[in-house]
Each structure stands twice: as structure tokens, then as C-alpha cells.
Amino acid sequence: MTDKPRLTTSAGAPVPSNNTSKSAGERGPLLLTDYQLLEKLAHQNRERIPERAVHAKGWGLKGKFSVTHDISQYSCAKIFSQIGKTTEVLSRWSTVAGESGAADTERDVRGFSLKFYTEEGNWDMVGNNTPVFFVRDAFKFPDFIRTQKRHPRTNLRSPEAMFDFWAAQPECVHQVTILMSDRGIPVNPMFMNGYGSHTFSLWNKKGERHWVKFHFKTQQGHKHYTNAEAEALTGKTREAYQEDLYNAIEEGNFPKWTMYIQVMPELDAEKQPFNPFDITKIWPHGDFPLIEVGELEMNENPENYFQMVENAAYSPSNVVPGIGYSPDKMLQARVFSYADAHRYRLGTHYEALPANAAKAANVQHYHKDGAMRFFTNDFGNADAYYEPNQHNGPVADASVEEPPLRIDGDAARYEQAESDADYVQPRALYEMFDAEQKQRLYDNYAAAMGPCSASVKERWYAVLEKVHPDYAQGVRQANEKLASDTNAVPVTGDTPVR
Template identity: 80%
Template sequence: MTDKPILTTTGGAPVPSNDTSKTAGPRGPVLLEDYQLIEKLAHQNRERIPERVVHAKGWGAQGIFKVTHDISKYSCAKIFSKVGNSCDVLSRWSTVAGESGAADTERDVRGFSLKFYTEDGNWDMVGNNTPIFFVRDAYKFPDFIRTQKRHPKTNLRSPEAMFDFWAAQPESVHQVTILMSDRGIPTNPMHMNGYGSHTFSMWNADGERFWVKFHFKTQQGHKHYTNAEAEALIGKTRESYQEDLFNAIDRGDFPKWTMFIQVMPEAEAGQQSYNPFDLTKVWPHEDYPLIEVGEVEMNKNPENYFQMIENAAYSPSNVVPGIGYSPDKMLQARVWSYADAHRYRLGTHYEALPANAPHAANVQHYHKDGPMRFFTNDFGNADAYYEPNQYGGPVADPSVMEPPLKIDADAFRYPQEVTDEDFVQARELYLNVLEEDEKERMYENYAAAMGPCSKDVKERWYAVLERVHPDYAAGVRAANDRLDTDVNAVPITDDTQIEAAE
């Protein structure tokens, strides 16, 4: 008798052998009654779940959030009720475009998501490592993502599609400028910021609403790879982010971020030259300075990556009393679409999985049945399976009601207008933030990205850059021209190449 744990079937019965199939004689055939063989093979066929349509390649960790500054005048959320409050956090960072097997150091925006397990339920901060995004209306989001994925005929990534789409959505130039800058390839999750990106809202105990932006500033400093450095690294490993993150936490170098908010009084929305609910715009810090809130420390590697990170389901719909939404059109759509993506990918009861289950003491709802209903919610009385009921089932709490969201507008499909305001912040970034050496590297990054594009698509994008600043367009054009010259200057050394060239 072994002193090791006994292997059992999923039904709990001991398994006599895990080495060979049950056969009719030593040469076979295999008997259909060998249920454990069938179970083992059938489970293997089903042990993969659909990867995320976007943000498929990711890395994550567990940690803690601690409140260091009082913001109770802006939010009545219990987590912010006093300095020193804390809660567990689950993080996931990711690339956007690549599949689950993509290289970690591709030039791409990075997802930056945090799940706060508060006493009032889960609050999900589902953001990116940039404070803005490419488009401001969710109607264009599926089209945008298709340009980042594989071409239906070639099954290759298509720079032609990317820049063709961006040229038709000029408001994307702000985000594309960041993407093509040094910050387009962070060295790992620890050396990049996180942003809620959208405009959210908070309200205090008096029912006063404030518009807010969430910022998570890395305490490790910013580090980035050039294209050449990233390409060399990918030749050695495609998993550098996972290696860096796991090893740092494993040796006790716990990465930290400082949480800030920007706050705009509700009545001030509309007084700016820009739309404060436009996802392609930032709020200038001189107008709305950063207000420190707390610190996030990621200090534990999950014991099982699949269970805690692959099964993690983040959604902007997960808010708690004191934190809410805004008229941001992209946010409004994400509130629905993210949760629906999880229902498809993980199943009806995805929020009961360990990674997503709230740590709050009393999770009580009337969801029922469907696949994988592995929880009970009969509240001690089998008759309390609907609401309202007279059998002691849970009821709503009017005290956590959100104050009215003031909206005064006609319901209509308003046409999207591109104005100079869509280029102001990109112009500020180009002229006053990027140093000359950063601009030169950005031009070369553009050339590498746009190299396969047709002349027509290049010209359309140059026209967008012209509206930001003529020097911007000229720099990118010159870099592309140099690349074209270099490609055409490759020496032809044999008759076969000469014939092909002719």
C-alpha cells in the first residue's frame, strides 16, 4: 500500500491502474468498458476553452490594494471609507491583437485589468496601458479588431487593413502616435502604467456625482524595447513577460502601482473644448490634477494559472455602490459586451468560478440552472426561488441607489464629426512631449509597420498626420521613403533573380 494519495475517478472511486488500457488479451482490442480510458481521452478533448477574441495572450498575479488617502468626499464606496482599508486584487495584463501563442513583446497596446474583491462585491477596473483608445463609438470596435486579426484570404496580419482603417477614423491618430512611440513595447507588465481610460463616475454619501478617470502609475519606472531589441528577444523567447513577472514575484520583488483619480464636478462636463466622455481624449492634468488614492501590490503567483488567470473574467459592469458609469459611448457598450463574452467563453455561471467569485460575505441572487450550476442559492427555503416572495428570500436595498444621471438630449444616431479638436492632443504629444530622438525612433517604427502598405493607404495616413503637424507627416514619409530605397537597392546577383526582377 502506497503512502501517496489514492488516484480516483471524478466520481470518487479508486482507480486500479493509470498505465494501460483494458484489452481482450495482451494484443487487444481495447474494451469499450474501459471507462477511465474514455474519460481521460474525452476530457483531453475538452480541456481547452475558447481563447479571448481580443487580449488572448495574458499574464497575471494576485495581490492586495490598500487605501492610503481619503477620497470619501468623492465616493461612498466602502473600500474608500477610510485610510488603511484593503482588499485582495487579481490582475491580468495582455496584448490586444495576438492569439494566445503570440510573442509577448509585439508592438501593441497592453490590457491592464484589476479585480478588486471588496466587501461590497467585485469592482473590475478593465483598462489598458494607455489613457485613450483608437475609436470612440463601439459601432466601429468590431471593425477595428478585424483589422488587427488575420486577413480572411492570406491568414496573415494585414498592415494594409490597419492603416486603411485608421486613416478612415482620424481620431485614432492620438492612440496610434503612442503605439508607434517608445511606449509601444513595454519591457514587461511591471514597467508600464494602467488606466481606466473611460470616464467613470463616483458619488458620495450626499448623492453628489463626480466624473472620474482612473490611473495606476508604475513604481518600477517605465522601460521599453526598440523594434530591434524586441525582435532579438523574440528569437530567444516568446514568453518574456511571463518569465519576468513570475520570476520577480517568486523572488520577492513585488511590483507596485500607485492609484490616482482625476475628478471633474458633474456640472463642469461640457465646459471643455473637448468632450470629456470621448475615449480618444485625455483630461489635461493642469485642469484636473491627479489625486492619490492608494497602492496596488502584486505579491503572489497563482498556484494554477488556468484556474485564476485564464478563467478570470473582467467586465466594466462589475461596479460597487459609489462607483458608476458615464455617457461614454464605448463604456456603455462594454458594460454589456464584456459580460456576454464571458458567458460565451466560460459559461452561464462564470462568476462562480474561483477567480471571479466575490469575497463579499453575502452573495445572494436568483440566478438558476443552466450548465455547470455548481452552487446553491435556496436561502434555506426551497420555496424562495423567485422575487418577490414571502419566504425570506433576498430583497433589493434602496439605500445603495445611484443618484439620477442627468441626461438632456434627443435619441438619435448622431453622425461622427472629425474636427481639429481630434488632432489637438496628438499635436501636443508630438510637439511638447516627445523628444527629438523619440520622434526619430517613432518615424522608423512607422516605416517598419507601414512597409507592406500600398501607396494609396500610406498617402491617406500621411494626410491624417498632416492635420496633426506637417513635420510629423514629413518625418514618417521620409522614413518610409528610406525603407523603400533600401529594399530596392538590394543587389541582384544571379540570372534567376534578374529574371524575377524583370
């Protein structure tokens, strides 16, 4: 026996050997009674869990959020209650479409999720590195994601499917413009912004509600790869982001973001020329200026990636008193679907895992049993397993009730008629680009659309024409030049993005 810790089975019994299996002689068959061998193999067979349906490839860090400005006039959330107050945070950034083994430097939207371990429970800010999204109605979200995944016959990524879908959903053009711009491939998450994207709500101690947008602006500045740079880097490593983030923390270079909010008084939502709850739209900063709130610093690598990042489960359903939802249709659907996805992927009690467990709140609920129940919640009395009860079990606190959400209208399916509204903001974004930025935008489109059929290309040109004639013409010419340079033959799609 050495002075090292003694190896045991998962049941605590000491293990005599971790090198060889038991057999009937040197050449004999293995013995079924070698339980340690069976346990080791059986556990290995079960060490993988389903990857996320979207955002499967991700990277995460631990850190803190510090309040620098008073916003108590807007929110009674205790996380914002005092200047200088700090809250522990777990972050996860991710690509949307790629599987868990995909390259970090693909042209894609990046997820930007933060779990704040507040004293009143966990608040999850589940967003992206873009202030808008592709679709505004959750009914189309599964269809959209299918176009980003693999074709059922070829098992390859399909640009044909992507642009075919986008051309049929004109509200996509705002997000696609960002995706195909310079910001489509950040150098790593330290050099990109984060956004709640959705419209959320805050309410104060008086019960007054304000609509709000969350922004996290990088203090490192924006840095991006061109297609050629990303392609060269991917040839060297598929883990560029993981390497950059891990090494930055180990070297003491802690990335920071400044948190801002945009605020809209509750009744002002009815006065806007656009739908403020439409996630394909931004709020103009001239009308709703950024209000500084605090600073996010990520400063620690998790000791175990699987435990703290792969098991991390973010959901917009995790809010705390003072922070709430809005009539944003995509947000309301995500409130259900995200938590449900975690129950499937991680199990019934996923919120009790270390990455998801509340740090400071006194967690008391009546959820019982099911697979992997590894916690006790009998409140000191085994008879208090239902509510109401006479055994001093936990009860609801009416003082944290959210103010009534104003709802008006009949239950129906509201089809939004095509209008210029979906093109106004992408037009403004396009017109902000200088000549070089526009040319890179055109070239990025050509690289992405090269395998698409002529009919899909024409349908997308028609969408871009409504944004700006020069936009459509520039993308068309870039596609024609690429086809001429490579002697490309139009195909039906269903081939990988180049």
C-alpha cells in the same frame, strides 16, 4: 498500497491502474469497458475553452490594494472608506491583437485589468496601458478588431487593413501615436502604467456625483524595447513577460503602482472645450490634477494559471455602490459586451468560478439552472426561487441606488463632423518628443507600414499632416528610406507586420 493519496475517478471511485489500458491479450484490441481510459481521453478532448476574441494572450498575478489617502468626499465606496484599508486584487495584463500563443513582445496596446474583491462585491477596473483608445463609438469596435486580426484569405496579419481603417477614423491618431512611440513595447507589465481610460463616475454619501479618470502609475519606472530588441528577444522566447512576472514574484520583487484619480464636478462637463466622455481624449492634468488614492502591490503567483488567470472574467459592468458609469459610448457598450463574451466563453455561471467569485460579499441572487450550475442559492428555503416572495428571500436595497444620471438630447445618430479637436492632443504629445524620440517614432511607423499600399500610406500621411507637418514628413521619409534600403516593392498589404 502506498502512503500516498489514492487516485480516483471524478466520481470518487479508486483507480486500479493509470499506466496501461485493458485489452484482449497483449496484442488484442482495447476493451470498451475500460471506462478509466475513455474518461481520460474524453476529458483531454474537452480541456480547452475558446480563447478571448481580443486580449487572448495574458499574464496575471494576485495582490492587494491599500488606501493611502481619503477620497470620501468623492465616493462612498467602502473600498476607499479608511486609510490603511486593504483589498484583495487579481490582475491580468494582455496584448490586444495576438492569439493565445502570440509573442509577448509585440508592438501592441496592453490590457491592464484589476478585479478588486471588495466587501460589497467585485469591482473590475478593465483598462489599458494607454489613457485613450482608437475609436470613441462602439459601433466601430468590431470593425477595428477585425483589422487587428487575420486576413480572411491569407490568414496573415494585415498592415494594409490597419492603416486603411485608421486613416478613415482620424480620432485613432492619438492612440496610434502612442502605439508607434517608445511606449509601444513595454519591457513587461511591471514597467507600464494602467488607466481606466474611460470616464467613470463616483458619488458620495450626499448623492453628489463627480466624473473621474483612474490612473495606476508604475513605481518601477518606464522601460521599453525598441523593435530590434523585441525582435531579438522574441527569437529566444515568446514568453518573456510570463517569465519576468513569475520570476519577480518568486524572488520577492513585488511590483507596485500608485493609484490616482482625476476628478471633474458633474456640471463642469458641460463647460469643457472637448467632450470629456470621448475616450480618444485625455483630461489635461493642469486643469484636473492627479489626486492620490492608494497603492497596488502584486505579490503572489496563482497556484494554477488556468483556474485563476485564463478563467478570470473582467467586465466594466462589475461596479459597487459609490462607483458608476458615464455617458461614454464605448463604456456603455462594454458594460454589455464584456459580460456577454464571458457567458459565451466560460458559461452561464462564469461568475461562480474561483477567479470571479466575490470574496467577502454575501452573494444572493435568483439566477437559476443552466449549464454547470455548481452552487446552491435556495437561501435556506427551496420555495424562495422568485421575487417577491413570502419566504424571506433576498430583496433589493434602495439605499445603494445611484444618483440620477443627467441625460439630455433626442435619440438619434450623432455624426461628429471633422474638426481640429481630434488633432490637438496628439499634436501636443508629438511636440513633447525630443528629436531622438521622434526619429524612433518615424522608424517604428516605417516598420509597421512597409507592406502597405501607396494609397493607404498617402491617406495616413494626410492624417498626420493635420497633426503636424513635420510628423507627416518624418514618417514619409522613414518609409521612403526603408523602401530604398530594402529595394521594397509596393504591395497591396495582407502581409505580416515586420
